Amino acid sequence: xxxxxxxxxxxxxxxxxxxxxxxxxxxxxxxxxxxxxxxxxxxxxxxxxxxxxxxxxxxxxxxxxxxxxxxxxxxxxxxxxxxxxxxxxxxxxxxxxxxxxxxxxxxxxxxxxxxxxxxxxxxxxxxxxxxxxxxxxxxxxxxxxxxxxxxxxxxxxxxxxxxxxxxxxxxxxxxxxxxxxxxxxxxxxxxxxxxxxxxxxxxxxxxxxxxxxxxxxxxxxxxxxxxxxxxxxxxxxxxxxxxxxxxxxxxxxxxxxxxxxxxxxxxxxxxxxxxxxxxxxxxxxxxxxxxxxxxxxxxxxxxxxxxxxxxxxxxxxxxxxxxxxxxxxxxxxxxxxxxxxxxxxxxxxxxxxxxxxxxxxxxxxxxxxxxxxxxxxxxxxxxxxxxxxxxx
Numbered sequence: 001x002x003x004x005x006x007x008x009x010x011x012x013x014x015x016x017x018x019x020x021x022x023x024x025x026x027x028x029x030x031x032x033x034x035x036x037x038x039x040x041x042x043x044x045x046x047x048x049x050x051x052x053x054x055x056x057x058x059x060x061x062x063x064x065x066x067x068x069x070x071x072x073x074x075x076x077x078x079x080x081x082x083x084x085x086x087x088x089x090x091x092x093x094x095x096x097x098x099x100x101x102x103x104x105x106x107x108x109x110x111x112x113x114x115x116x117x118x119x120x121x122x123x124x125x126x127x128x129x130x131x132x133x134x135x136x137x138x139x140x141x142x143x144x145x146x147x148x149x150x151x152x153x154x155x156x157x158x159x160x161x162x163x164x165x166x167x168x169x170x171x172x173x174x175x176x177x178x179x180x181x182x183x184x185x186x187x188x189x190x191x192x193x194x195x196x197x198x199x200x201x202x203x204x205x206x207x208x209x210x211x212x213x214x215x216x217x218x219x220x221x222x223x224x225x226x227x228x229x230x231x232x233x234x235x236x237x238x239x240x241x242x243x244x245x246x247x248x249x250x251x252x253x254x255x256x257x258x259x260x261x262x263x264x265x266x267x268x269x270x271x272x273x274x275x276x277x278x279x280x281x282x283x284x285x286x287x288x289x290x291x292x293x294x295x296x297x298x299x300x301x302x303x304x305x306x307x308x309x310x311x312x313x314x315x316x317x318x319x320x321x322x323x324x325x326x327x328x329x330x331x332x333x334x335x336x337x338x339x340x341x342x343x344x345x346x347x348x349x350x351x352x353x354x355x356x357x358x359x360x361x362x363x364x365x366x367x368x369x370x371x372x373x374x375x376x377x378x379x380x381x382x383x384x385x386x387x388x389x390x391x392x
Contacts, residue, residue, distance in 0.1 A: 055103075151235040155170040264300070278299055
């Protein structure tokens, strides 16, 4: 495995970001921090990475974006640690490339390197187009991945028509060559902020865009969507402005801080999820209490707590699962459901019609008990249908 000198990619945490030693049991006292010398990453679980890159946004936001990661740290370090034995490192602030595209490529290199070492990178700060570098990190992973994006807009703008990178990066992900995108979920979009051409494109591609109202009806129903993701990207503009005044484009309506933390908790519990990014914070727009930095810090805290409560739901050939095969008498003739004896979560198997190896093998799709009940009534669950359609 090719080694990488991480010191070349990061600036240490500046001295004005203080760790309050009077707060006993704080996160800041419980993790490894790059305060001048790069900590050894060997054997660690999670790497925190501050992003100061704002060239994908309007120029008047860039200074505030650059100050964002350290403001988030100041809030994060003062939180109480939850789980014992944290193996978490704060690598510092990622150094920008000579131009924006260079930053994406550098981010790709570091993201890929950390994931090969079984370390989950958690990015915070930067404009939302930093999702591109995160996504590019999977290019050499030799698998198709599922992306989860949380945002109040779809960000499907056309760069050729002058749309900023922060508003067009999802378009680039969809069109990226080589293509290793199997599925894409979008949570929390607000219909009145999305054009018909964008929503029509999502529908044609059979991607699942779930509007804000559906998310808020019962967020627990969205847990299988979060559990299906390999990577998650969150634009803090998906939150209500009262919770995130420092977001670049938060509106009156949106997710609450509690709902955002719930999504991060689900993401942490997801055994297959291998990277997270929380983007779009402009420190200069935050209120006097630095409310947005606290909300983002708490979201990171909940992801870490979720991670240390993972149940190891990966090996579906083990005896840790109950298997229920539901006959349907049509096409498909039956569907296999798997229930974990440990976490009590459900999955359903979607076989590839040609039973090939490699990318296009059978896939285990997270689901709810309600999907099992639907099959018992003779109906094929919608997510089974959309997944199968990707094979054909």
